[in-house]
């Protein structure tokens with residue numbers, strides 16, 4: 440049994456410190472400490488992270504670090520890396536970190552079917568993916584009519600979509616621009632219809648990505664895509680135009696995809712943590728195996744940092760603790776992630792799933808209902824667009840919204856003065872948010888004291904993208920440990936899947952189910968108007 444988080448002595452210390460610092464201004468913290476920026480700036484692999492524009496003092500950091508210690512972050516972290524079944528509600532290991540371990544590492548996991556050599560299995564699949572990706576990219580793997588593949592369509596949803604879709608967009612400058620890569624996720628027929636509208640079946644390859652191979656959206660979209668293909672090229676074409684990524688070989692075979700063209704992964708890889716597994720096949724096709732390995736290397740860089748850096752110098756731990764500080768002691772309900780790179784346009788959406796599906800829980804891993812806030816609402820848009828939209832509320836609204844600003848020294852498109860202007864805005868925003876502006880007119884007064892983390896790197900390379908992802912993965916992990924929740928289940932998602940299946944049956948056979956009066960009346964309105 441873990442000690443209840445709010446009963447830890449460090450929690451009580453933080454309650455007192457929060458009270459003491461209720462009115463402390465970031466402006467004053469800088470004025471009284473000329474070393475402040477250096478004191479709170481960390482280097483983690485290729486990331487340069489500045490935490491100095493936060494409402495923290497050495498005392499606050501010490502108490503937060505003690506909270507991490509008392510909550511057992513280091514022990515849990517080591518259990519995760521070792522493959523202990525820390526996903527207790529599903530009795531599973533949590534080993535996405537094994538997906539990026541070097542081939543020379545060893546990790547043996549006891550499974551129901553005997554011991555598994557995890558790192559060997561991981562590298563076997565990476566090699567299989569690399570052989571396939573190389574064959575497609577150089578034209579050895581051709582479609583049913585003998586033509587080279589020029590379009591890849593990834594069909595998957597949630598964890599089987601957001602990671603590769605985000606990463607592909609992030610790394611487009613590193614991709615083969617002759618290859619068109621698209622992502623279909625929504626069951627809305629528009630998604631698949633728009634994705635294939637201008638494609639040629641003879642040169643299109645579909646990757647059906649589903650851990651379970653039982654997800655209604657993915658299977659429905661995959662069937663529609665299969666019909667689109669076979670209407671043009673006949674049933675035999677499926678073998679050359681469909682591959683699968685899954686843990687469920689028999690369902691892949693039932694769908695009609697040859698299991699020789701299936702890339703596996705394991706139940707110890709959660710969907711939202713799976714971009715480094717075969718789920719990243721579309722990304723590997725786009726950027727090539729060598730750069731995909733660099734991406735894995737970046738994930739591993741931060742795994743190593745997370746594992747070895749002392750808590751008070753550990754970047755994901757510090758990000759997590761600051762989140763706890765504002766959520767639990769200053770009532771901040773949300774957290775904005777603001778990338779100053781259009782390539783990271785989908786990064787906030789990716790993090791929404793990573794964070795909100797992991798820590799959007801209100802019972803602890805032991806089953807007790809929590810009496811404190813857990814996971815924040817994550818949101819964001821790339822700068823500078825957000826500045827002309829919602830930043831007003833961050834600057835002058837009544838709510839406290841801690842923000843992460845992510846920027847790069849070098850643009851992928853060096854055109855004129857664009858990038859310096861982008862970054863001028865980047866620096867100006869964090870300065871204004873922290874320091875504010877006095878004015879005689881209350882409407883023009885900026886109180887400041889809005890906390891931000893600044894994350895800089897030289898360029899958005901595959902390696903740096905891997906580092907950014909792992910940074911947030913481990914931030915989420917640490918917060919989950921402190922809040923005592925199981926970050927690795929998602930029963931909230933599963934309820935929706937069950938309810939939709941019931942109603943889909945009623946819509947198909949025009950029967951009436953047992954619902955509340957509102958739901959019944961809405962379903963009946965739909966039936967009368969469809």
Ligand code: G6Q
Nearest residue numbers: 597598599649650651654710711
């Ligand atoms: C992720 C979730 C969820 C999942 C999708 C798709 O952590 O479990 O988003 O990835 O529901 O599931 P399948 O990959 O099984 O189709």
